[in-house]
Amino acid sequence: MSEIDDYSAQVLDVVDSIPAGQVMSYGDIAEYLGAGGPRQVGRVLSRYGGGAPWWRVIHADGTPAEGHETRALEHYLAEGTPLRSAAPPVRVNMRQAQYIPPGE
Template sequence: MGDDDHELLEELPELADLVLAIVDQIPEGRVVTYGDIAAVAGSGPRQVGSVMSGYGSMVAWWRVLRADGRPPQGHEDEAIAHYREEDTPMRNGRVDLRRARFPLDEVEGVRPA
């Protein structure tokens, strides 16, 4: 993230700041679900979705997806292009969560709620 993004983060609600910090640490080719983030952030998947809807453009938003491996709704084509570029494991048009899921216990500064 650039300096301008860090300045904006100072103005974000606490949950948004936490969610974006988590997403920012997901490596290329790996993904998490809204529920994965919610479990460590102490919120619900819908709240994580709201954060991503409002602020996701600040991070690699395509690395956060639904529990069934489908990319974010309305952004499928762009997300799939990112998955291909990053060699994210896919199967039948969806991300293969078994192979691509990133364990959030490896994320710095985040403890499971």
């Protein structure tokens, strides 16, 4: 079975700590961890996102992962995430939905 790196584990831990109805951008997570960059966070989700609420991690623009907009939209509607656009291009209202974890 596959083991994951500490960095990946940290990313998944932060993503898993995001409450329903809120989201974080790739860059925010990378900045919060203080390591790597948004591309590395996205890479972790593409690899291990299957076991974490990846739909709560979106671009700084408020758009979900490309190719998964519909899948993410289903979760947003179910969790009551503040959407700025309920139709494609799907956009989340970052102003309200952006989750800031404790510790800043």
